[in-house]
Amino acid sequence: MNEFLIFDMDDTIFETKSIGEEPVKPILDKFEHLLIHRFGTELAKEIVAKLWKYPFDVIADTYKFDEYQNSEFARLVNENEYNLKVQPFEDFNLVKNLKQEKVLVTTGFSKLQNAKIQHLGLEKEFNKIYIDDILDPKRIFKKGIFKNILLDKNIKPEFVYIVGDNPHSELKAGFELGLNTIQVAKFGQKRSEYANYYISNFKELIPILAVK
Ligand SMILES: [Mg+2]
Structure with missing residues (x-):
């Protein structure tokens, strides 16, 4: 149970498009x-x-x-005021039950990302939430956040799992840092070269995490 899980949010925990145009x-x-x-x-x-x-x-x-x-x-x-009607993917319930320590690292504009987090009820599901704000002049990107987590927590890269959909963001950053990368392909996206594992349902996380 030493594994440490780092989740992406958009199109990993819920379908970003489901926000709709209105908000x-x-x-x-x-x-x-x-x-x-x-x-x-x-x-x-x-x-x-x-x-x-x-x-x-x-x-x-x-x-x-x-x-x-x-x-x-x-x-x-x-x-802008965001009144969002969003829900996590149905299988996210399985993630809630995982006993491993979980954090969320999401990219976007802080206010909008926070509105999503709040409407999805994610504060209680993660030990810590980090926002990689696109317009932060001191932005360190997801890769910098991951590095800081490794240092703060003093965990070995082999115990860290990145769970996300974006090959150009968290999967690439995680892969380059020698972390385990799990690509979540909810919409049949093709497997990325940066993915150590490739899943479409969170139930597939269980055997992956049981390996060690
Ligand atoms: Mg994403």
């Missing part, structure tokens, strides 16, 4: 107005369409958003 639409509508000044009507519309599909930092990088655009977006995210 975040006011942010993107206002942001589109702001983008028009720099990019014009057509391109602003195109950028906002991409913001619906891809993470903010990826789009900010592609279109070279400046400090003003980044900080205004953060302001809109922080001012």
Whole structure:
């Protein structure tokens, strides 16, 4: 029972898309107005369409958003009130019953991520929750957070399991740090080269954790 589990949240514990458009639409509508000044009507519309599909930092990088655009977006995210109707995947109940120490490490905007955590009732399920805030100027990314956890807890990498869906985020970071990586493919995603294990249901965690 020495295993230490680090979970991702979006598309690992619940389906991110299930939030729906309504709670975040006011942010993107206002942001589109702001983008028009720099990019014009057509391109602003195109950028906002991409913001619906891809993470903010990826789009900010592609279109070279400046400090003003980044900080205004953060302001809109922080001012918005989130009334979310979200639920964990059904098999998350199995995770609740695992006896191992569990922490949550999630990337996004703090206020929105906190709203998800609260509406999903996750505070009581994890020993600690870390948010990798996209707009934090001192951002250390998930990899930095994982490293700090290893140091703080003084645990050997072989006992740490990263459970998540994103090959470019937690799975890559965990793999590079020599941690065990478990890819959760709820939607039939293809297996990542950074995944030591590949599951679609949390019941598959039990035999994996029973190995050691
Ligand atoms: Mg995810």
